Amino acid sequence: MKSYADLSVEKFETCDKKETWKTLLFSLCFFHAVVQERRKFGPLGWNIRYEFNDSDLDTGSTILKNLLDSNDDIPWDAIRYVIGQITYGGRVTDDWDRRTLITVLANFMKEDVLETGFGFSNSGIYTTPATGDLDYYKNII
Numbered sequence: 001m002k003s004y005a006d007l008s009v010e011k012f013e014t015c016d017k018k019e020t021w022k023t024l025l026f027s028l029c030f031f032h033a034v035v036q037e038r039r040k041f042g043p044l045g046w047n048i049r050y051e052f053n054d055s056d057l058d059t060g061s062t063i064l065k066n067l068l069d070s071n072d073d074i075p076w077d078a079i080r081y082v083i084g085q086i087t088y089g090g091r092v093t094d095d096w097d098r099r100t101l102i103t104v105l106a107n108f109m110k111e112d113v114l115e116t117g118f119g120f121s122n123s124g125i126y127t128t129p130a131t132g133d134l135d136y137y138k139n140i141i
Contacts, residue, residue, distance in 0.1 A: 001138070001141050003029040003032060003033070003054075003057055004029065004134070004137055004138050004141055005138075006054065007134065009133075009134050011061075012025070012133075012134045013133075013134075014065070015065050015068055015069060016068070016069050017068045017069070018131070019131045020068060020074065020114060021064070021065060021068055022131045022132075022137070023113060023114055023128060023131060024064055024068070024079075024109070024113065024114075025061055025064065026128065026129065026137060027108045027109065027113045027120075027128065028057070028060055028061060028064060028083070028108065028109070029057065030108060030120060030126070031104065031105055031108040031109070032052070032056065032057045032060070034104060034108075035050075035052050035088065035101065035104065036052050039052075046094070046097050046100070047094040047096055047097050048092075048093060048094050048097060050091045050092060050097070051091070052088060052091065056087055056088050056091070059087050060083045060087045060088070063079075063082050063083060063087060064079060064083065067079055067082070074111070076109065076110065076111065079109050080102070080105055080106060080109050083105065083109065084101060084102045084105040084106075084109075085098075085102070088101055088105070089101060089102070107120065108120070113128055114128070115128065116128055116129065116130045116131075
C-alpha cells in the first residue's frame, strides 16, 4: 500500500502503453513488497540483510516505463536484467541471494502477468487485477 500511497496520478498515467504499464507497475510493487518482507525471516529470507528501499522501486518503475515507451514489444529480458541485476541486484552481494532475487523477479516480470487474474502464488489469493485508475488500485490493495 505504501508504494501506491506515494505514487502520483501524473506518474501513474504518463506511459504510452497504459494498460501494460499499470499491470507491470502493480507487479513491480508486489515484487518490491516481497523482497522487503523476506528480511523478516533472517537467514531463511536472505543470507545477508539488505536495505531495499523506495529508491529501488522508484528507479525500477522509471526503467520499466522507459523500456515500455521506447520499444514496440515488451523487452522482457531487458526488464528482468536491469531491474533484477542492476537496480535491486546492485545491493546484493551474496551469489545465492542474487539467484533468489532473480528467481522471484521472474515470477513478477513475465508475459503471464498481463492476464487479469494471473496468480502470483499457488494459493490464488494474490492475482493481477483488471486495469483501472490509481484509486481503483488503492482500493484493490
